Amino acid sequence: AQSVTQLGSHVSVSEGALVLLRCNYSSSVPPYLFWYVQYPNQGLQLLLKYTSAATLVKGINGFEAEFKKSETSFHLTKPSAHMSDAAEYFCAVSDATGNQFYFGTGTSLTVIP
Amino acid sequence: DTGVSQNPRHKITKRGQNVTFRCDPISEHNRLYWYRQTLGQGPEFLTYFQNEAQLEKSRLLSDRFSAERPKGSFSTLEIQRTEQGDSAMYLCASGLGGETQYFGPGTRLLVL
Numbered sequence: 001a002q003s004v005t006q007l008g009s010h011v012s013v014s015e016g017a018l019v020l021l022r023c024n025y026s027s028s029v030p031p032y033l034f035w036y037v038q039y040p041n042q043g044l045q046l047l048l049k050y051t052s053a054a055t056l057v058k059g060i061n062g063f064e065a066e067f068k069k070s071e072t073s074f075h076l077t078k079p080s081a082h083m084s085d086a087a088e089y090f091c092a093v094s095d096a097t098g099n100q101f102y103f104g105t106g107t108s109l110t111v112i113p
Numbered sequence: 114d115t116g117v118s119q120n121p122r123h124k125i126t127k128r129g130q131n132v133t134f135r136c137d138p139i140s141e142h143n144r145l146y147w148y149r150q151t152l153g154q155g156p157e158f159l160t161y162f163q164n165e166a167q168l169e170k171s172r173l174l175s176d177r178f179s180a181e182r183p184k185g186s187f188s189t190l191e192i193q194r195t196e197q198g199d200s201a202m203y204l205c206a207s208g209l210g211g212e213t214q215y216f217g218p219g220t221r222l223l224v225l
Contacts, residue, residue, distance in 0.1 A: 004155075009153075032212065034213070036216075041218075041219075041221070042218055042219070043117070043119075043204055043206075043216035043217050043218045043219050044156070044204070044206075044216040045216070046213060046214075046215065049212070049213055051212055090155050090156070092155075098144070098208065098210065098212055099161055099168060099169050100158050100161065100169055101146070101156075101158060101214060102158070103148075103155030103156045103157075104155050105153070105154055105155050106153070106154070106155050
């Protein structure tokens with residue numbers, strides 16, 4: 001069985017500060033891992049994905065995430081927060097078949113001017 | 114590539130009525146997924162199609178829910194005898210192979 005835990009349902013950072021959103025997964029097989037962003041009343045947009053290539057993954061809008069197998073983590077970071085980054089962020093995991101994706105409960109990011 | 118589209122975007126219905134939602138995936142994508150998302154939660158998997166075959170169904174998909182994907186193109190999700198607990202955002206996603214999903218804007222359902 002696969003599952004995702006996102007630590008911290010709400011995170012607040014100042015504009016220009018580091019963004020760190022945490023994600024831990026459990027998977028019995030090497031997983032695919034994803035971060036999605038959701039703006040109010042919209043669908044989910046893919047930020048980045050890990051599919052067993054490089055462990056440091058770069059995504060859109062300056063975000064990146066590092067796959068750490070020993071820690072079963074896939075934390076999302078951005079060096080400098082922008083006001084437009086305020087949104088809900090979801091971590092997701094699937095196995096290689098891609099038949100099912102499992103999402104975390106989300107982290108709401110607030111950026112303080 | 115026009116993206117995944119869903120219709121309607123919003124639906125208000127009375128308890129006990131039937132509703133049907135439509136999803137048009139990205140044209141070359143063979144996989145199509147339905148999810149339900151309630152307030153403050155992540156998307157919960159409902160069902161998955163590869164081409165026209167429905168290959169996975171969640172336990173969340175009660176017998177009041179049915180999904181189809183005729184000819185492996187668009188898909189419909191029908192909820193019969195709606196209940197207030199069905200109020201949620203229903204998300205559709207499509208993908209090519211199993212690696213990545215691309216989401217539509219969702220259909221927000223409110224059952225009164």
